[in-house]
Amino acid sequence: MVLSTLSLRPFFAIAAPLADFLDLIAIIVYMIRFFSANRIIHPPDKPSRDAPKGWAQPFAPYGCFNKRTKRMEEYATLSYQGKTYRLPLIVGTENECAIDILKLRNESGLITYDPGFANSGACKSSITYMDGERGILRYRGIPVEELAEKSTFKETSYLLINGRLPTEEELRNFSIMLNDHSLVHEDMKTFYQNFPRASHPMGILSAMVNALRSFYPELQTGEEEINFTVTRLLAKVRTMAAMSYKISRGHTVAYPRPDLAYCENFLNMMFHTPVKPYEFVKEVVRALEVFWILHADHEQNCSTTAVRVVGSGRVNLYAAISAGMAALWGPLHGGANQAVVEMLSDIYISGGDYRKAVERAKDKNDPFRLMGFGHRVYKTYDPRAKIMKKMCDDLLSALDLKDPLLDIAKELEEVAIKDAYFVDHNLYPNVDFYSGIVLRAIGIPTNMFTVMFAIGRLPGWIAQWKESMDDPQWRISRPRQIYTGPNETHYVPMDQR
Secondary structure, eight states: OOOOHHHHHHHHHHHHHHHHHHHHHHHHHHHHHHHHTTSOOOOTTOOOTTSOTTOOOTTOOSSEEETTTTEEESEEEEEETTEEEEEEEEEOTTOOEEEOOTTHHHHHSOOOOOGGGTTOOOOOOSSEEEETTTTEEEETTEEHHHHHHHOOHHHHHHHHHHSSOOOHHHHHHHHHHHHHTOOOOTTHHHHHHTSOTTOOHHHHHHHHHHHHHHHOOOOOOSHHHHHHHHHHHHHHHHHHHHHHHHHHTTOOOOOOOTTSOHHHHHHHHHHOBTTBOOOOOHHHHHHHHHHHHHTSOOSSOHHHHHHHHHHTTTOOHHHHHHHHHHHHTSTTTTTHHHHHHHHHHHHHHTTSOHHHHHHHHHOTTOOOOOTTBOOSSOSSOOHHHHHHHHHHHHHHHHHTOOOHHHHHHHHHHHHHHHOHHHHHTTOOBOHHHHHHHHHHHHTOOGGGHHHHHHHHHHHHHHHHHHHHHHOTTOOOOOOOOOOOSOOSOOOOOGGGO
16 A cells, blocks of 8 residues: 555654654653762652751652662662671761661671771761862851851851851840850969969860869759850850960959950950050951851861760760860861961061972972861862951951061962962862961960860850750760780780890
């Protein structure tokens, strides 16, 4: 049978649009597959089983997307000695995927080995989110850039500790409590005066915070009593820090004033003298406010981990915070901004040739390090560094200060963002690089830099401690080890050695 062209016209009239429609469907399917392979799919209307209590998650994932099989996975598998172990997967609100190894040792006899815990998650937390690859830092979901621009340190502290921004009344009551509890026991002066004059302020502050338990022993477990205790600690640490500076210089202690806000009060206690009242400069106050906001929390870092680990033994709050301060003291952590200023000073004293310092830093055989460059987590520009750099420029301009150390810092930054070595090794300027210059411009002595960091980090430590106390999966911290010592041997008597 022969079909004429005329008889096929109705078929072609339908087939052509149908082909176009099928092409469109194919394109949509391809796009879905492409984008699905590059992110975790959120199954609709099924909340995550691992979401923190009370956390809104209408589209949170309950598994991890497998790019090879193109499907959601709820388990990872581990093969060892002919056996296969199914390890549950945990997904956070920002699609971070983790392997739950809680039962690994009991089932297989294996433990994991991760020096420095760079690949280990020790807890679930709803406080701070950071993404080092994309340069993101958020407190309770709010970008740190917004808080630095619009908030105050007092309000940010409330946010971190209580999980939300305060109402106007709540913030007012919080301010009143901070002022009411800012005085410290007069007997504490005796402790301060008996430290050697050359003692580092950070060591003094850490010891005195631990001693607070003796002066304020009442630590209750109720929510209201805990809030009272943490607010008192926030108020007193600021006073104690300024007191340590004054006593170390042999000056009269300046007491907190009820008419001043948190940052103004600290500056007044630091620099007011009976013969020269402190004059406030709004740019200085704002610079200190932003410095403390940027340092308020930073996820599970060295000092925060110390607070959580010590706190896991159910010690009192003061002891846990004191442990965090001791950890912060190190030059690789909170002492980094002091190390930056000391490095810039050394370069300046040596003639100001920053290029020589750069070449030394690139030399593998030279132990010299450029302080303030690179970060354990950030693999791009530290978001806090951008804010601190602008604050540094604005502050020096407002005060009309010419600081040769800042000139050297700017030259070093230019090298870091262009030099292939620094770019390839992700050695971008971090927040410590500029914060030291800001503190120096405010008038903070170098040995007080770490103390300033500790005051800023205090609300984050408190929030982390509170969260760990309320964690239903709480366990005392007790890591394992890989033993590399001698096998069993026997005691050798003294005369046979």
